[in-house]
Amino acid sequence: xxxKTGSSNFFTKxxxxxxxxxxxxxxxxxxIAKHLGAERSARMVGWAMNAxxxxxxxxxxxxxNRNGLLTGKSHFDGTxxxxxxxxxxxxxxxxxxxxDLEKYFWNPQDNF
DNA sequence: TCTATGACTCCGG
DNA sequence: CCCGGAGCCATAG
Numbered sequence: 612x613x614x615k616t617g618s619s620n621f622f623t624k625x626x627x628x629x630x631x632x633x634x635x636x637x638x639x640x641x642x643i644a645k646h647l648g649a650e651r652s653a654r655m656v657g658w659a660m661n662a663x664x665x666x667x668x669x670x671x672x673x674x675x676n677r678n679g680l681l682t683g684k685s686h687f688d689g690t691x692x693x694x695x696x697x698x699x700x701x702x703x704x705x706x707x708x709x710x711d712l713e714k715y716f717w718n719p720q721d722n723f
Numbered sequence: 724t725c726t727a728t729g730a731c732t733c734c735g736g
Numbered sequence: 737c738c739c740g741g742a743g744c745c746a747t748a749g
Contacts, residue, residue, distance in 0.1 A: 619747080622747095640731055649745080651731095651744050651745065652744070653744085654729055654732085654745070655729090655731090655746050656731080658728090658746070658747065659746090661730065662747090675730090676731060682730050693730095
């Protein structure tokens, strides 16, 4: 847990990246993990998102799995809340999956 | 300190 | 094409 002052560095990094996701764009757990230098820790990104659930600054709904599937939808209040949020941002979604993922995909490294 | 778990991903059948 | 298992690694209990 908090070995250092404040939260774990890993979570903080994930939050920082998530906050940078532009409106109407999405990214994947793996992309974030890779950007953090922990490509094999994609699951941890999801874990961080789970913790981020308490932080409104982190748009967790803009983070999907590598297939563009809204895997985290179950963690939101409504069954379709995550999809609603993304559609509201102009992202076309069908059956809880982003239609043109490459079109809406945002690479964290592009912003750095 | 050790065990279980998961909003992932890859690979094989 | 669809389904299942194994690998990974940090956090929580």
